[in-house]
Amino acid sequence: MNKKVVDLLLVSLGSLIAAIGFNTMLLENHIASGGLGGLAVSFQALFGWKPSFFVLIVNIPLLFICYVLLGRATFLKTVYGGTIYPIFIQLTSGLPNLTHTPLLAAVFGGIIVGFGLGLVFLGNSSTGGTGIITQVIHKYSPLPLGTSMVLIDGLVVAVGLAAFNADSVMYSIISLIVISYVVNIMMTGFNASKNLMIISRHHEKIKHYITISADRGVTEIPIHGGFTGKDRFMLMTTISTHEFPKIEKEILAIDETAFIVVMPASHVVGRGFSLTKHYQNEDEDILLPM
Incomplete structure (x- = not known):
């Protein structure tokens, strides 16, 4: 199927799911969990404004700003999601509220909305809104993207103080985190990996174990000891999370003084991870295949 068609379906389905989560969980429980949707919750309580109408109207000037300041390519990726999302909010506005427990609404509403937005992002688009402001601030100021997001969403949640009580604001923060x-899970996947940096006087034995027994690739990196002044090799390997306990145990069995640094690898591309791996010792290996 054509990639553009797949992207269109992902954005449409994701926007629908996010709208359902918004109307059935967040709106009536007064959970303003960031973005234009969060502002819509607060402004409905303050002024009686219809959420779908508010999101659509505010998105129009924001999309214009997107075109002028972020460029035509970003605008084209955003315009469909920014238009279809408020339409789906209106179409699903008649759905019943599924829970009157704010904590449940914050958690499960966050899961549903997050899943929907994840599909939209996988479709190479967004629902516009405050995300456009975040990108503009990031592009035209020294603030990192993460800081810009926290700043804007924090202001949106803070507006909830004018409409609701402190409890609602705290539930909104919980929902925003969820x-x-x-x-993040939707974008990086559930199969987190680990990157190991190993320094050992027995690096040849450890390299042999990793490449032959563990059946993983390894890279030798020349290093120079800052304290000892000696030249050595550091081994680097990337493994799946479930492989780590076994490999760590075997490395320490070879050299109990081995220096091991473990770093999370949220996204790994290549054979054994995103590509099919042909295992050398598949019949005997007790490690689960990727």
């Missing part, structure tokens, strides 16, 4: 976590 949404961010779910979107």
Whole structure:
């Protein structure tokens, strides 16, 4: 199927799911979890403004700003999601509220909305809104993207103080955290990996174990000891999370003084991870294949 068609379907489905989560979980429980949707929750309580109408109207000047300041390519990626999302909010506005427990609404509403937004992002688009402001601030100021996001979403949640009580604001923060976590999982996947940096006097034995027994690739990096002044090799390998306990145990069995640095690898591309790996010792290896 054509990639543009797939992207269009992902954006449409994701926007629909996010709209359902918004109307059935967040809106009536007064959870303003960031973005234009969060502002819509607060402004409905303050002024009686219809959420779908508010999101659509505010998105129009924001999309114009996107075109002028972020360029035509970003605008084209954003315009469909920014238009279809408020339409789906209106179409699903008649759905019943599924829970009157704010904590459940914050958590499960965050999961549903986060899953929907994740699909939109996988479709190479966004729902516009405050995300456009975040990108503009990031592009035209020294602030990192993450800081810009926290700043804008923090202001949106803070507006909730004018409309609701402190409890609602705290539930909104919980929902915002859940949404961010779910979107991150959607973008990076569930199969987190680990990057190991190993320094050992027995690096040849450890390299042999990793390449032959563990059946993983390894890279030798020349290093110079700052304290000892000696030249050595550091081994670097990337493994799946479930492989780590076994490999760590075997490395320490070879050299109990081995220096091991473990770093998370949220996204790994290549054979054994994103590509099919042909295992050398598949019949005997007790490690689960990727």
